[in-house]
Amino acid sequence: xxxNHSRQRDAIMDFxxxxxxxxxxxxxxDNVKKVYPKISLGTVYRNLTLLADNGVIxxxxxxxxxxxxxxxxxxxxxxxxxxxxxxxxxxxxxTKELEAAANELTPGMITGHEVFFYGTCPSCMxxxxxx
Amino acid sequence: xxxNHSRQRDAIMDFxxxxxxxxxxxxxxDNVKKVYPKISLGTVYRNLTLLADNGVIxxxxxxxxxxxxxxxxxxxxxxxxxxxxxxxxxxxxxTKELEAAANELTPGMITGHEVFFYGTCPSCMxxxxxx
DNA sequence: AAATAAAACAGTAATCATTACTGATTTAGA
DNA sequence: TCTAAATCAGTAATGATTACTGTTTTATTT
Numbered sequence: 001x002x003x004n005h006s007r008q009r010d011a012i013m014d015f016x017x018x019x020x021x022x023x024x025x026x027x028x029x030d031n032v033k034k035v036y037p038k039i040s041l042g043t044v045y046r047n048l049t050l051l052a053d054n055g056v057i058x059x060x061x062x063x064x065x066x067x068x069x070x071x072x073x074x075x076x077x078x079x080x081x082x083x084x085x086x087x088x089x090x091x092x093x094x095t096k097e098l099e100a101a102a103n104e105l106t107p108g109m110i111t112g113h114e115v116f117f118y119g120t121c122p123s124c125m126x127x128x129x130x131x
Numbered sequence: 132x133x134x135n136h137s138r139q140r141d142a143i144m145d146f147x148x149x150x151x152x153x154x155x156x157x158x159x160x161d162n163v164k165k166v167y168p169k170i171s172l173g174t175v176y177r178n179l180t181l182l183a184d185n186g187v188i189x190x191x192x193x194x195x196x197x198x199x200x201x202x203x204x205x206x207x208x209x210x211x212x213x214x215x216x217x218x219x220x221x222x223x224x225x226t227k228e229l230e231a232a233a234n235e236l237t238p239g240m241i242t243g244h245e246v247f248f249y250g251t252c253p254s255c256m257x258x259x260x261x262x
Numbered sequence: 263a264a265a266t267a268a269a270a271c272a273g274t275a276a277t278c279a280t281t282a283c284t285g286a287t288t289t290a291g292a
Numbered sequence: 293t294c295t296a297a298a299t300c301a302g303t304a305a306t307g308a309t310t311a312c313t314g315t316t317t318t319a320t321t322t
Contacts, residue, residue: 049281088237109256113248137317155308
């Protein structure tokens with residue numbers, strides 16, 4: 001596979017590293033374009049897939065049918081707001097416990113899991129209360 | 132919204148009720164077509180969306196980028212095989228506990244959550260060992 | 263049972279996120 | 293500097309899902 005470096009891939013990785021909101025390919029594209037105006041959306045997608053396949057980043061599949069990406073590989077869960085679609089991290093200690101419990105109940109072999117919480121974020125709760 | 136009945140919708144619901152493997156719209160279409168040969172894929176999609184929006188069934192978004200549907204509304208989690216893509220149920224008691232713990236850490240309001248375990252199912256493990 | 267309006271249908275076109283393809287450019291190592 | 297592999301920009305294609313249109317069912321009222 002031999003992952004080289006490239007200005008574009010590094011820029012994507014860089015952008016993703018300092019963002020904590022797990023942006024979509026589109027958002028990443030819009031932002032990296034500020035630095036590399038000629039970058040194409042295809043390049044963004046190709047690199048995100050490449051990085052995800054090599055375990056450098058995580059791909060999150062959510063209810064909004066767009067993929068989101070996360071450069072933080074530490075075990076943690078996510079919360080998505082049903083109102084605005086924003087995503088935030090949730091760090092719980094249940095990781096190993098959950099996986100162990102699930103492994104006991106399953107004849108197969110479990111190698112990982114994802115948890116998504118859904119609900120309403122603080123700013124969307126405000127809006128609701130005002131209405 | 133006023134959900135009537137219709138032969139097609141009832142057939143979809145019926146099929147989904149006795150299947151435990153959370154089929155995709157395509158699979159549901161192929162099967163319901165045996166009973167209603169003229170049913171269209173659009174009808175299947177429209178009804179699945181309608182049923183999901185009315186809380187009669189659950190829509191599962193997975194790594195395979197196809198939606199899967201589940202007529203079992205009881206709180207439970209899912210396991211998906213990375214090999215063949217099959218999905219099975221996992222019943223754990225952690226539901227309330229997890230959500231309570233997450234709610235403490237989040238300024239927003241959590242109303243539900245989904246857990247997906249990934250790994251290798253028994254039959255795919257066999258195949259691996261034989262190779 | 264006939265009349266009627268709302269809901270649902272089949273069939274098909276359109277959408278949208280993502281992936282694949284092509285010929286040109288960049289990268290890394292000799 | 294040279295060269296092969298990797299990557300790129302740009303664009304076409306894919307695949308799941310949704311929207312649209314004119315017709316048929318459904319539930320309800322007479």
